[in-house]
């Protein structure tokens with residue numbers, strides 16, 4: 001357990017954002033069951049910047065879905081920002097996803113028929129934010145990711161990097177406590193990857209807790225903590241990013 | 250999420266896919282247009298029939314010989330309606346205004362080298378009043394002429410046009426079966442009744458026709474084809490019918506089956522009403538089936554739409570849409586499709602009804618109940634056929650949905 005609280009300058013004890021206790025996830029029934037997560041125990045504090053790494057099929061996405069409240073553990077407990085989410089029903093989970101979590105996906109997942117601005121306003125519609133405030137906040141979020149001049153463009157009029165920035169703006173616009181990204185740079189070239197990582201870095205500096213899945217050591221090295229998965233288990237929960245080069249798992 | 254946002258979202262999706270939305274609405278458009286048109290035209294037909302009967306004269310009862318409802322059909326009931334019956338009714342039935350017996354026969358009417366087979370009606374001076382005919386020129390047959398059997402005639406406007414063209418027929422003579430009649434009056438046009446032109450007639454004194462032309466008499470006196478009676482007012486019709494029936498039963502010494510029938514317009518009208526009503530119901534049923542097909546079309550497209558938009562649904566759920574948010578969004582889409590289709594259909598149907606009213610004698614008009622029916626049915630169809638696709642969308646697992654391609 002990482003007990004140091006070096007990121008928290010003000011309070012001597014950082015708030016715990018993610019706490020997983022003995023989490024298991026089993027897919028399928030009968031003989032073809034897959035233990036996608038096995039007895040995962042993990043704590044992430046407010047303000048941390050983590051990378052989840054591991055071989056393909058090791059359970060990283062399953063883990064992200066779990067902490068993103070898209071899925072519930074088969075057994076075990078999950079506390080998000082102090083709330084026990086494993087026991088919540090579907091609509092409570094939807095509410096938690098809306099208010100507490102921002103998602104960024106590898107394939108961006110923008111609505112193709114509406115503008116960047118409208119894409120970013122979408123989470124606030126589900127949060128019942130008044131229309132005027134919605135627009136204001138969406139513009140601010142797009143400016144934060146450097147797209148203040150692309151408000152009215154549709155996704156197909158934007159580059160991949162720009163689309164991912166719209167997706168980041170959408171993820172942060174409801175002021176979540178946790179920003180999750182599953183291979184956010186997987187579909188981008190190295191230059192655009194750097195731009196996206198810069199945005200994540202800036203958000204984290206301002207206090208946002210960020211957890212991302214990545215295959216690339218380059219990407220992971222921008223974070224401050226690496227969590228390593230193998231066969232559904234956490235085998236290293238606090239690797240130093242700078243040690244990644246010599247680490248081969 | 251509030252309803253306004255849901256409606257905006259649904260409209261954006263539907264207008265983003267214009268052609269598909271339009272084609273999906275087509276079923277509803279056709280269904281609603283037919284419902285409104287069918288009901289409007291059906292009601293127009295009923296109104297047309299009612300007006301036709303009014304043209305027979307106000308509060309008229311017809312007494313015809315024979316009895317269609319006789320239980321013993323094998324017994325050939327003698328048709329013995331005679332002039333004396335008409336006189337007795339006029340004298341003894343208190344609830345009536347006037348009586349006009351009529352004896353009629355299809356016969357050729359000749360003028361110069363023109364010849365036209367026409368309904369020649371022998372009647373009395375009361376006929377014009379009972380049957381609501383107006384004389385446009387000249388005068389009607391008088392009581393003296395009926396008593397004396399004078400060979401004079403009043404000509405219908407259609408027959409006059411056929412025989413005389415634009416020439417004034419008054420004072421001219423026409424021949425019917427060798428007998429010459431002097432034209433003393435020209436009737437104002439009355440239009441047709443159920444396809445029979447009421448203006449293609451020649452009216453002559455009943456006595457003239459019976460004694461000199463048909464010669465039809467029975468042991469009881471001069472036989473008539475039927476007797477028209479006008480009741481004092483509408484409320485007296487039933488009384489008049491009973492009184493006439495009783496009187497004629499006495500006169501004809503009837504102990505078992507009547508040998509005559511008293512018919513009122515209302516009865517005939519109710520039969521026609523029943524027929525057109527049944528026709529309307531059938532047409533509406535057909536229109537209803539097309540609404541059903543339209544609804545299934547909507548369901549089909551909505552199911553396709555859910556499949557196509559699986560990723561979008563997953564994304565919406567990932568950023569916080571609840572099951573009911575998704576359900577409502579898809580439900581509103583199908584409701585908009587069916588309601589918009591309904592409204593367009595209603596407008597087309599109403600347009601058709603108005604056009605039919607202008608172009609044909611059917612006095613069709615847009616029926617408000619028909620519109621109410623169409624609106625509620627199409628709204629209901631949107632909900633009914635939208636529920637299954639919307640539920641399918643709402644229940645999608647966000648992880649599976651996001652991963653789908």
Ligand SMILES: Nc1ncnc2c1ncn2[C@@H]1O[C@H](COP(=O)(O)OP(=O)(O)OP(=O)(O)O)[C@@H](O)[C@H]1O
Nearest residue numbers: 027028034036054055056057058059060061062063
């Ligand atoms: N819905 C599912 N049903 C059954 N098995 C599943 C399901 N989702 C994932 N799995 C299995 O769980 C295991 C972990 O999958 P997961 O997607 O978490 O891997 P990953 O680490 O994200 O891999 P990659 O790096 O390729 O994205 C795999 O063996 C996978 O086949």
Ligand SMILES: [Mg+2]
Nearest residue numbers: 060061062182
């Ligand atoms: Mg994965």
